[in-house]
Amino acid sequence: MSSAAASTDASPIATALPEGKDAKAFHRLVFVIIAALLVVLPFILYPVFLMKVLCFALFALAFNLLLGYGGLLSFGHAAYFGMASYVSAYAAKVWGLTPELAIIAGTLVAALLGLVFGALAIRRQGIYFSMITLALAQMVFFFSLQAKFTGGEDGIQAVPRGHLFGVISLADDRVLYALVALIFFAGLLLIYRIIHSPFGQVLKAIRDNEPRAISLGYRANQYKLAVFVLSTTLAGLAGATKAIVFQLASLTDVHWSMSGEVVLMTLVGGMGTVFGPILGSFVIIAMENYLAQFGAWVTIIQGVVFVVCVLLFREGILGLVARTLKRPL
Amino acid sequence: MRTRVLLTALAMGLGLSLAPDVAALAQAPAKVAPAKIEPAKVAPVKIGVLNDRSGVYADISGEGSVVAARMAVEDFRPRARDLVVEVVAGDHQNKPTVGAALARAWYDREGVDAIFDVPTSSVALAVHEVTRERNKVFVDSGAGTADLTGPQCSPNTVHWTFDTVALANGTGGAMVKRGGDTWFFVTADYAFGEAVQRDTTALILRHGGQVLGSIKTPFPASDFAPALRQAQASGAKVIGLANAGGDTIGAVREAARLRLTEGGQALAGLLIFSSDIHSLTPRVAQGLVLTEPFYWDLNDATRTFSDRFARLFGGRKPTAAQAGVYAGVLHYLKAVADLRSAQDGGRVVARMKELPTDDPLFGKGVIRADGRKIHDMYLFEVKKPAESRGEWDLYKTLATIPGSEAFRPLDQGGCPLVVKAAQAEGGRP
Numbered sequence: 001m002s003s004a005a006a007s008t009d010a011s012p013i014a015t016a017l018p019e020g021k022d023a024k025a026f027h028r029l030v031f032v033i034i035a036a037l038l039v040v041l042p043f044i045l046y047p048v049f050l051m052k053v054l055c056f057a058l059f060a061l062a063f064n065l066l067l068g069y070g071g072l073l074s075f076g077h078a079a080y081f082g083m084a085s086y087v088s089a090y091a092a093k094v095w096g097l098t099p100e101l102a103i104i105a106g107t108l109v110a111a112l113l114g115l116v117f118g119a120l121a122i123r124r125q126g127i128y129f130s131m132i133t134l135a136l137a138q139m140v141f142f143f144s145l146q147a148k149f150t151g152g153e154d155g156i157q158a159v160p161r162g163h164l165f166g167v168i169s170l171a172d173d174r175v176l177y178a179l180v181a182l183i184f185f186a187g188l189l190l191i192y193r194i195i196h197s198p199f200g201q202v203l204k205a206i207r208d209n210e211p212r213a214i215s216l217g218y219r220a221n222q223y224k225l226a227v228f229v230l231s232t233t234l235a236g237l238a239g240a241t242k243a244i245v246f247q248l249a250s251l252t253d254v255h256w257s258m259s260g261e262v263v264l265m266t267l268v269g270g271m272g273t274v275f276g277p278i279l280g281s282f283v284i285i286a287m288e289n290y291l292a293q294f295g296a297w298v299t300i301i302q303g304v305v306f307v308v309c310v311l312l313f314r315e316g317i318l319g320l321v322a323r324t325l326k327r328p329l
Numbered sequence: 330m331r332t333r334v335l336l337t338a339l340a341m342g343l344g345l346s347l348a349p350d351v352a353a354l355a356q357a358p359a360k361v362a363p364a365k366i367e368p369a370k371v372a373p374v375k376i377g378v379l380n381d382r383s384g385v386y387a388d389i390s391g392e393g394s395v396v397a398a399r400m401a402v403e404d405f406r407p408r409a410r411d412l413v414v415e416v417v418a419g420d421h422q423n424k425p426t427v428g429a430a431l432a433r434a435w436y437d438r439e440g441v442d443a444i445f446d447v448p449t450s451s452v453a454l455a456v457h458e459v460t461r462e463r464n465k466v467f468v469d470s471g472a473g474t475a476d477l478t479g480p481q482c483s484p485n486t487v488h489w490t491f492d493t494v495a496l497a498n499g500t501g502g503a504m505v506k507r508g509g510d511t512w513f514f515v516t517a518d519y520a521f522g523e524a525v526q527r528d529t530t531a532l533i534l535r536h537g538g539q540v541l542g543s544i545k546t547p548f549p550a551s552d553f554a555p556a557l558r559q560a561q562a563s564g565a566k567v568i569g570l571a572n573a574g575g576d577t578i579g580a581v582r583e584a585a586r587l588r589l590t591e592g593g594q595a596l597a598g599l600l601i602f603s604s605d606i607h608s609l610t611p612r613v614a615q616g617l618v619l620t621e622p623f624y625w626d627l628n629d630a631t632r633t634f635s636d637r638f639a640r641l642f643g644g645r646k647p648t649a650a651q652a653g654v655y656a657g658v659l660h661y662l663k664a665v666a667d668l669r670s671a672q673d674g675g676r677v678v679a680r681m682k683e684l685p686t687d688d689p690l691f692g693k694g695v696i697r698a699d700g701r702k703i704h705d706m707y708l709f710e711v712k713k714p715a716e717s718r719g720e721w722d723l724y725k726t727l728a729t730i731p732g733s734e735a736f737r738p739l740d741q742g743g744c745p746l747v748v749k750a751a752q753a754e755g756g757r758p
Contacts, residue, residue, distance in 0.1 A: 046434055046437070046438055048430055048433050048434065048437075049430065049434065052426070052430055145519050145520075145548065146518070146519060146520075151520070152519055152520025152521060153450065153451055153519060153520060153521055154450050154451050154454055154474060154476070154520070155425060155451050155454075157425075157451075157454040157455060157457075157458060157481075158454075158458045158481065242426070246425075246426050246429050246430070246455075247429070247455075247458060248425050248426070248429065248451075248454075248455050248458075250424075250425040250426070250451050250455075251451070252423075252424045252425060252426065253426075288422075288427060289427070289430065289431070289434075297383075298383065298420070298422070299383065
């Protein structure tokens with residue numbers, strides 16, 4: 001009956017825990033900790049690595065909004081992430097836009113793309129939904145490979161970081177880090193707000209039992225489309241920011257393996273938990289960066305981590321923590 | 330309730346602050362050859378070999394390039410005993426962001442002075458930009474893009490081994506001279522394939538040849554039979570494969586099945602390397618014509634080097650990219666020893682361009698103002714199984730393309746450094 005929820009197995013994990021009175025206070029504490037870490041970490045860790053983690057964390061958060069709270073498993077989220085990074089890189093390099101405008105341009109394109117693709121994809125449920133998103137994302141990949149403006153397999157390189165609002169130079173990694181941290185935190189707050197709004201409640205109702213939600217008078221498809229577009233927009237924001245950070249946009253970002261990577265991050269961190277994807281992307285990116293010298297072993301280690309994760313704690317690292325603490329995270 | 334909240338916060342804080350420590354522990358890159366010698370007068374030099382160690386280019390570059398770099402450090406030691414050189418290695422997984430992030434971390438945090446190898450054009454271009462920004466040294470050996478020495482050329486980059494223009498030049502130009510004057514292209518349908526076809530076509534026409542037609546194959550393609558049958562039917566003397574990696578290998582296999590070369594047509598690979606031929610074996614690849622700047626069995630010097638290399642690296646002979654890493658490291662160290670410092674990357678590269686290059690693998694050569702290293706290229710044909718006397722006996726040399734003709738002319742690359750160099754030349758009394 002609840003076809004979408006059942007077939008993508010996005011059954012509620014976080015919601016099984018009661019959202020107690022002190023949940024809000026607890027979440028506030030978590031936000032304070034995250035903010036504190038955002039301030040402290042660049043002094044301990046390498047800022048460029050952190051910026052990469054933050055971009056991917058935002059991407060995973062956006063994906064989790066769709067999967068964990070909308071119950072929709074999109075296999076093509078790289079399309080929005082990658083296309084936004086292309087547009088942002090192109091706007092900054094060729095049109096000479098300031099970084100904030102370039103990022104906004106990329107984000108808007110991802111939103112538009114999400115609107116078109118979402119309108120098509122949400123007509124089907126479960127695995128069919130996933131396959132449609134994958135197919136559309138592959139079309140975006142081939143478009144990126146062929147189109148003139150993307151630079152084919154070389155990508156768009158040497159994108160200037162430019163001056164924020166035309167004034168503040170972003171050449172210094174620390175200044176850029178502040179901007180990325182700010183974007184990330186704003187994205188996180190927005191997602192938290194969406195999840196805990198009445199809109200978010202309806203979304204969860206649709207995820208858990210769509211026919212019942214429809215019988216209660218909710219237009220399920222409109223809600224699904226809305227959350228799809230929100231998710232692609234935020235994924236686009238992450239991709240557009242990443243293009244400015246690394247000063248390049250390439251095929252890697254639109255490739256289907258990127259769609260897979262974001263699923264991995266979300267599942268490892270904890271699908272359906274608010275903060276899980278942040279932890280998940282930290283783990284995956286750290287493995288990718290710091291295990292680089294093991295060569296082929298990186299993929300194998302990632303695979304083992306994934307299998308262990310699914311076998312031992314299906315709800316992800318933070319899902320496990322949340323269950324132990326008996327608090328939704 | 331309150332204590333539990335505090336405990337949780339503490340646990341989370343601890344967990345998260347431990348994570349970076351663990352990460353930092355894992356951060357120390359593979360220390361490959363801490364070649365510690367006597368107390369140094371020159372500050373120690375650290376070089377990074379950044380390449381694909383797990384994907385499609387792992388055979389062409391990979392660990393073999395690190396072995397080559399280590400050999401170069403060893404061979405240079407007698408010349409400057411006070412120079413301490415350390416080699417580190419990393420895997421860019423063919424992803425530009427991973428490569429750029431690793432290059433940045435190496436330059437900023439690990440004190441790496443120069444990066445070598447870097448196959449995959451998109452990653453090479455990314456490292457090229459980071460190196461320019463940080464004023465370090467980038468000696469590329471594994472990537473094909475001629476853009477490194479084109480309009481985006483950098484005073485911090487040397488492109489050592491080959492580029493797509495030189496490969497097209499060799500295979501296109503030299504084949505026509507040898508009588509292969511009618512061509513048919515099997516082209517991968519993306520920017521790289523089109524660029525290779527365009528460059529090669531220009532050369533064929535310039536040498537008086539003719540292109541009878543071309544067919545595009547999807548990228549990546551799984552079935553080359555229809556395209557190759559059409560090529561076979563065209564009657565062209567040469568069938569050019571304007572593709573790379575798995576596509577080229579697939580096309581060569583299919584051509585062997587269709588017995589293309591036995592019908593009198595030549596098959597020309599425009600981006601394929603000795604490690605690919607080795608894994609394809611001469612039985613499948615026989616008759617394939619290709620251009621490379623290096624082959625282990627060229628002369629006594631390359632044979633001596635390759636035997637030594639094979640002993641260190643499980644019996645494998647070096648590829649052109651690995652040979653380029655050896656020669657590049659050797660020349661880089663020469664420039665550093667000459668300057669007594671590796672600090673200023675721009676100055677080191679400028680000195681590398683001033684000093685003539687001379688190494689056992691590529692012979693005597695120069696590095697041009699645009700960063701292009703000049704040496705001879707060779708047109709090879711893959712031997713028939715009957716002619717091949719061993720696992721690594723792969724090629725016979727058809728022609729030698731002199732360095733002066735092999736690469737894109739200096740004034741056609743559009744590199745701003747060339748104009749500057751010319752002005753400086755003209756400004757001199």
